[in-house]
Amino acid sequence: MKTFEELGIAPEILQAIQELGYENPTPVQEEVIPYLLQGKNTDLIALAQTGTGKTAAFGLPILQDIDKKIKQPQALVLCPTRELCLQIAGDLTDYSKYINDLKILPVYGGSSIESQIRTLKKGVHIVVATPGRLIDLINRKTVKLDAIRNVIMDEADEMLNMGFSESIDAILAEVPKEKNTLLFSATMPKEIARITKKYMKEAVEITIGSKNEGAKNVKHIYYMVHARDKYLALKRVADYYPNIYGIIFCRTRKET
Numbered sequence: 001m002k003t004f005e006e007l008g009i010a011p012e013i014l015q016a017i018q019e020l021g022y023e024n025p026t027p028v029q030e031e032v033i034p035y036l037l038q039g040k041n042t043d044l045i046a047l048a049q050t051g052t053g054k055t056a057a058f059g060l061p062i063l064q065d066i067d068k069k070i071k072q073p074q075a076l077v078l079c080p081t082r083e084l085c086l087q088i089a090g091d092l093t094d095y096s097k098y099i100n101d102l103k104i105l106p107v108y109g110g111s112s113i114e115s116q117i118r119t120l121k122k123g124v125h126i127v128v129a130t131p132g133r134l135i136d137l138i139n140r141k142t143v144k145l146d147a148i149r150n151v152i153m154d155e156a157d158e159m160l161n162m163g164f165s166e167s168i169d170a171i172l173a174e175v176p177k178e179k180n181t182l183l184f185s186a187t188m189p190k191e192i193a194r195i196t197k198k199y200m201k202e203a204v205e206i207t208i209g210s211k212n213e214g215a216k217n218v219k220h221i222y223y224m225v226h227a228r229d230k231y232l233a234l235k236r237v238a239d240y241y242p243n244i245y246g247i248i249f250c251r252t253r254k255e256t
């Protein structure tokens with residue numbers, strides 16, 4: 001196993017992550033960091049779940065690649081939700097604690113676009129965005145993407161599930177051809193394969209852990225019922241197992 005130092009992480013970033021308690025790289029970091037640090041036009045598809053240390057895997061190398069003198073976005077991180085957007089921007093801020101004047105901006109819907117535009121005008125080095133809001137900013141010509149050298153798509157499968165496919169297409173059409181593209185996904189549906197084929201060249205694919213892995217001591221059972229019988233079926237399962245504890249995931253607020 002290599003250390004962060006051996007992977008080529010710069011001293012000011014090393015200091016920040018050591019303070020966070022990161023002693024050694026996780027497997028995804030060990031694989032991804034050298035790819036991104038090695039230079040230009042690297043396209044990488046990483047099948048990795050949340051909790052594997054993905055954020056630092058892409059975050060440390062993109063921070064290290066920023067030229068602060070260029071007051072334009074040089075790295076773009078796309079992610080599906082406002083929560084993830086804020087979390088990634090927060091992590092990047094922690095990792096860059098000892099790099100002065102590095103500007104990271106989270107950009108997501110539901111917050112003031114005017115304030116995001118004002119910050120962009122002052123000069124931002126890294127943009128972490130949900131696709132819909134970024135498209136809005138592109139259409140208003142308030143964000144320039146022609147200095148981008150690293151594009152990260154985090155939780156790409158979730159972004160597609162949320163209907164961001166067209167937005168992603170439009171965003172990828174705006175960034176320079178010469179760049180690194182890194183796509184993270186927990187699963188590899190057909191639509192992801194389409195995006196990687198269209199926008200990535202000879203991408204290297206790495207898998208962290210095994211694909212779609214489930215815990216060995218967990219049984220998966222499903223019942224096929226009509227939508228209108230869902231609630232009754234659920235009640236019957238609960239009645240049948242009176243000591244059941246569970247979590248029910250729903251798609252909509254109303255349903256919940």
Ligand code: AMP
Nearest residue numbers: 022023024025026050051052053054055
């Ligand atoms: P992520 O998959 O990026 O959401 O990271 C999952 C958690 O692991 C976060 O709480 C990180 O702060 C933590 N983490 C990431 N890399 C390391 C590391 N090399 N050593 C210890 N903790 C880490």
